[in-house]
Amino acid sequence: MTQEISNLSGEAISLLKELIGTPSFSSEENETALLLEQWFRDHDITFHRENNNVYAFNKHYDQNKPHLLLNSHHDTVKPNSGYTRDPFKAEIKDGKLYGLGSNDAGGALVSLLAAFTYFYKKQDLSHNLIIVASAEEESSGSKGLNSMLEILPEIDVAIVGEPTLMQLAIAEKGLVVFDAEVSGTPSHAAHPNSNNAIYNCIDVLSWFKNFNFPKVSEVLGEVKLTVTQIKGGNQHNVVPAGVDLVIDVRVNDCYTNNDIARILKDQAPCKLTPRSLHLNSSAIPKDHPLVKSGMALGRSTYGSPTLSDQAALSCPSLKMGPGDSTRSHSADEYIYMAEIEEGIELYINLLIGFLQKTTS
Template identity: 70%
Template structure:
């Protein structure tokens, strides 16, 4: 299919995706739209739950495999919307609608790119496309359950809105539940072990603490106390104070290492990670995909936001049309031109990086 036709078909699919509800865990309709694309283009595909994936026609077990991945679930629209979030409308080159920017534009652009290369011969890599579910909630029925069913992946492009710049690293995430314990008592009586006063010292420690290793791409590990809860009534000193700590991890540490450091050093009685699976991710700056993108005028940076990259064990690059600052915003939109250019740039990137011959 000619690139111009691919662009038109991709935009038509994006409009249909916008008008089909696909909150995380409720993506049946949009998964069916992806199936219809493959059927229309005579491409064999697979579906597991609400995840849809396909391999290029001339897949070879002797070649490394590149994954093109983006998600088709959305968050729920916020109360600031002035438009119907499920109505795809183009005004002044802006395509409005929930999921248009995060990450529908990336999804259809990668799908169009995969379709462009599907039947090509002489590919240096196998190419696998996966449109996945439950990204917005890091759910168990998204890419994490799909990976064991697909071929081994050697490198991945994860479609998220980056203004088509190269996010060569992405911070991981660990959320900790911490407890500061004290002695419960009546407020009228002396108490030298007040959990609330003790928590003030712990909060100051968290505010001043820093991890020693700084990443060139991602900077420092960012630790933030985001919740605090204690007490039930005015005349009772509580037995404990509960804290929640959000830690954004750079690529100098694994999540397990961060947990070990805080469990040894933090001045609290308990500190327990909710999960260690959302590690930081990156791709070597000298990887062919990165070098090709730079040659095409793309800039590199480290991303503070989380994506399905966290589930991958291979080098991965986050790249896509749209702007991350529009994600989860009211009256979400993507420029039509961004989608069209995204398809063109993805194709040029793969041609250059993977030394594709036709």
């Protein structure tokens, strides 16, 4: 590790400590946006802000070159009840940096900031570099990365920073959430009723349990359909008119979200209403130069079951970052300091390999 990269690593970890100490729930990221603005000022980088999204372009921007987006988010979920530590106090113990958002996705965000800063003043890059520290990722809100795509130039390829142990997530499942209604006939519990909505749920739940989408992705596997919520009735002596279900569908790259909605609405034995169809699956070809650059560094490829801001992008995108996805949204969240240091160096080497290959 060169002295320049070592210095950037130290500064990135200091920034992450500040971010942890600053609450930034989705749509409430103003204070962390100010911290990110200060990073750019401290490194003499021209930056812009749109709502709580902070973004910048490399110094020698050339509109005739393709665009590579570096993106991660600075919002967090709310801490769960299992925390034994102060979620807003950055603490280091046994090489671990504890705190809410340390792993998801603070480590990836500060590592990408460091990598962008490393390349900011360099000339003769094959691509323009754009970094967006985005808001509202955890809530899939309307003022996050999706809103930035109307402002930014067309993106040709992207790296989305999320905890992947710095392995290469070359595909990501999409998401469709359905509200389902199982109907019946309301009645007094003391009277006969052959159309009890709660009993009708037995066959409906069995149908969802056994239903399979036939197309299986080489990278992402099967579409995963799960009933996650059920609600019906509010009095012990009244049979309700209906029971509400929530269906969570994780979509592979063999289907669009519109395909999933059409198939289920045609075949499911109950009324279904999708909440949204915009969180589609995403992928990047395994032979893409960006992926090849990562593989040359000993990184492996896989398909990710979790959702990120990749869902907002229509270009080839790679999900990669320090930290472990299994720690995300967990109590006493943490990231290893060494993971951040490794992440910054790997991001830089990944980009060096990509920019050299695409230039030659």
